[in-house]
Amino acid sequence: MSIQVERPAEEKHPKEKLLRMDRIPHIWCPTCGLGTTVTAMASALEQLELDLNNVAVVSGIGCTGRVAGYMKLDSFHTTHGRAIPFALGLQIARPDMKVIVFSGDGDLISIGGNHFIHTARRNVDITVICVNNFIYAMTGGQVAPTTPITARTATSPFGNYEHPFNLPLLAASSGAVYVARWTALHIRRLTTAIKEAITKKGFSFVEVVAPCSTLYARLNKLGTGLDLMRFYHDNSVIKHGADVREVDVDYQSKIVVGKFLDIEKPTYIDCVNDGNKRVFGDKYKPYGGNHGDN
Amino acid sequence: MPRVTTHRLLSSLMNVSTATSAKCFALILPYFACGSRKVRRRYQLKASSDNVLTGSHYLDGNHAAAEGAIAAGCKFFAGYPITPSTEIAERVSRRFPLIGGIFIQMEDELASMGAILGASWGGVKSMSCTSGPGFSLMMENFGLGIMLETPCVLVNVQRGGPSTGLPTLPGQADMMQARWGSHGDYEVIALAPVSPQESFELAIHAFNLSEKYRMPILIMTDECVGHMTEKVVIPPPEEIELVERRYTDKPAGKAWPFELTDDLISPMLPVGKGYKFHITGLTHDERGYPIINAEAQEKNVRRLIDKVNKHVDEIIWIEEKDVEDADIVIMAYGISARVMQPAITKARKEGIKVGQIKMVTVWPFPEKRVRELADKVKALIMVEMNYGQVFLELDRCAAGKCRTYLAGHAGGTVHDPENIYNTIKEAAK
Structure with missing residues (x-):
């Protein structure tokens, strides 16, 4: 049963400025966490008043990859797992641009895990937003490196036996300068985190725990997307500055959210410039991309 | 015939008159190598400008390729160490700080290929180098480069394979991988230098081709050329002509990243200028938007193929010698095109009419020319360090009209000219 809603002709999508309206409706399922996450990103960009x-x-492959x-x-x-290297090349070519990688947990942390840790290590000035739905959703709900132990997926039909990654710990220990985690329920806090991450010089990381009602919730009999949002409401524990070693996500247990890390460290390009200036002095021709003069 | 081809090629690339391109040919392509090198013109030694180390040098093929890339305006290099290609990355890492370029050693080859695509879309000429195993790892993002129609250059200094194979010894067995290595259907352009001098020149040519045809270009060199040290003459910068990127002249809102044009080469859209364009590795329409159906697939893939095929006469660069009255024509590329010279000389001394074709471009294969020759000659021979890769194309195009022979081996060393001579003798029977 569908409900027809009469809309006035002049009504516009509130985020029209930031969405390709000629590609809407999108392919995501009803109650998917991506809707609110993209809204938070759009709000962050509006509030920052950036050009x-x-x-x-830059995205990889998967639901979030879209x-x-x-x-x-x-x-x-781009290709599966390779959004970060592509973004690295783009950002180094255009250091004046804000480059945001928006992708999923399987894409960024499994197949793209090596790029994630090395780009964090170099402190390349990009923002990575990882939507973590604990599962490979686009391909039909297979086990991911983020799937909590005991959770059922299409390829862990008897429950997952593997230890999952703790993403904030991975990002922080690899060298990220900004690390936060929120859920798709915390729209305003998430928006603030994305704003801070984009503003931050260096490798900033925001994990967004998001419901996949079609696969993760169904395979684990967790109810609807709304039930998952209710679960986030009842089980999220805000702990700013929490020790990232203690923010693992276990199956259907408390989710520690907040801003865990916000430090200063020279970026990749700063280090390259400083190092070369020390060696070459005035002879050094600093790399600054083409500053849009193309 | 080869000279004419080259002039036409340069004219078409550089949009200059044939006379100018002839001059340019004399300067940046100073010889037809095949063993005996003749520098036709003495270069005036003068102080180097920022990017171009004008003058005579003693360089190996890898260092020369790096200098060619730098002369072509490459300012972004992402790579991962792998023998026998590493000297290219090493040279670039030393040279870039003084010329405003940036070198980054990535975590692996998958990342290297991804990063040069990103940098290219950022408006910077970009490059990577690798060898066999790394080439395999780069193949997925190479396909992305083809699909996103991204100018960049990738050098494969071929070693013996499969797998880890012979890291320090030459091979030419990645040629079919160069042609078909990424999944799906597409066309490629691959060049093969025979010497350090040509490594320098073809690096420039590769960047020009990549900008002209808006696609990644492969330089399929080998360990022997890469590590062979010879005189390399670098001309003054004003004599090196470069093809610059063609951007759309349409305003934002009216321009699409894969706009259909008569020549099938879409002008690029610059980032950061308000075009707010989208590009994807998914099958897409001219707007760059994903369209998941057979009709869009036909249009998209067909255009990627036609883009090269339509310009095949401009792209193909082969150099012929003694072909007109030949009974046997021997073809080769890269180091094998030099190694075959003693065998040819010996056979010709014995009165066997052997002509030769050096393939500067291996892909696209010079199909039209080989079909013509197959009608006229008794036999065609392919010399390559593998057990029949480019030979398969030769054999296909000969179409039974003449005999075909492969002078091949598994790699690890260059050919013994005696074995090539034996193949010529057999073909002459």
Whole structure:
């Protein structure tokens, strides 16, 4: 049964400026956490009052990988796991641009895990937003490196036996300068975190725990997307500055959220410039990309 | 015939008159190698400008390729160490700080290939180098480069394979991987230098081709050329002509990243200028938007293929010698095109009419020319360090009209010219 809603002709989508309206409706399922996450990103960009010409989004493959296709920015939908190296090249070529990687847990942390840790290590000036739904959703709900122990998936039909990654710990220990985690329920806090992450110089990381009602919730009999949002409401524990070693996500237990890390460290390009200036002095020709003079 | 081809090629690439391109040919392509090198013109030694180390040098093929890339304006290099290609990365890492470029050693080859695509879309000429195993790892993002139609250059200094194979010894067995290594259907352009001098020149040519045809270009060199040290003459910068990127002249809102044009080469859209374009590795329409159906697939893939096929006469660069009255034509690329010279000389001394074709471009294969020759000659021979890769194309295009022979081996060393001579003798029977 569908409900027809009469809308006045002049009514516009509130985020129209930041969405490719010619590609809406999107492919995501009803109650997927991506809707609120993309809204939070759009709100963050609006509130920052950035020149939107100077913001680029890079995605990998998967449900979250489709974000690049819906945001009205220079946007790049790359290969599975390789959004970060592509973004690195783009950011180094155009250091004046804000480059945001928006992708999923399987894409960024499993197949792209090596790029994630090394780009954090170098402190390349990009923002990585990882939507963690604990599962490979686009391919039908297989086990991920983030799937909590005992959770059922299409390829862990008797419950997952593997230890999952703790993403904030991984990011922080690899060298990220900003690490936060929120759920798709915490829209305003998430928006603030994305704003801070984009503003931060260096490798900033925001994990968004998000419901996948079609697969994760169904396979684990957790109810609807709304039930998962209610679960986040009842079980999220805000602990700013929490020790990242203690923020593991266990199956259907408390989720520690908050801003865990916000430190200063020279970025990759700063280090390259400083190092070369020490060696070459005035002879050094600093690399600054082409500053849009193309 | 080869000279004419080259002039036309340069004219078409550089949009200059044939006379200018002839001059340019004399300067940046100073010889037809095949063993006996003749520098036709003495270069005036002068102080180096920022990017171009004008003058005579003693360089190996890898260092020369790095200098070619730098002369072509490459300012972003992402790579991962692998023998026998590493000297390219090493040279670039030393040279870039003084010329405003940036070198980054990535965590692996998958990342290297991804990073040069990102940098290219950022508006910077970009490059990577690798060898066999790394080439395998780069193949997925190479396909992304093809699909996103991204200018960049990738050098494969071929070693013996499969797997880890012979890291320090030469091979030419990645040629079919160069052609078909990434999944799906597409066309590639691959060049093969025979010497350090040509490594320098073809690096420039590869960047020009990549900008002209808006696609990644492969330089399929080998360990022997890469590590062979010879005189390399670098011309003054004003004599090196470069093809710059073609951006759309349409305003934001009216331009699409894969706009259909008569020549099938879409102008690129710059980032950061308000175009807010989208590009994807998914099958897409001219707007860059994913379209998941057979009709869109046909249009998209067909255009990627036609883009190269339509310009095949401009792209193909082969150099012929003694072909007109030949009974036997021997073809080769890379180091094998030099190694075959003593065998040819010996056979010709014995009165066997052997002509030769050096393939500067291996892909696209010079199909039209080989079909013509197959009608006229008794036999065609392919010399390559593998057990029949480019030979398969030769054999296909000969189509039974003449005999075909492969002078091949598994790699690890260059050919013994005696074995090539024996193949010529057999073909002459």
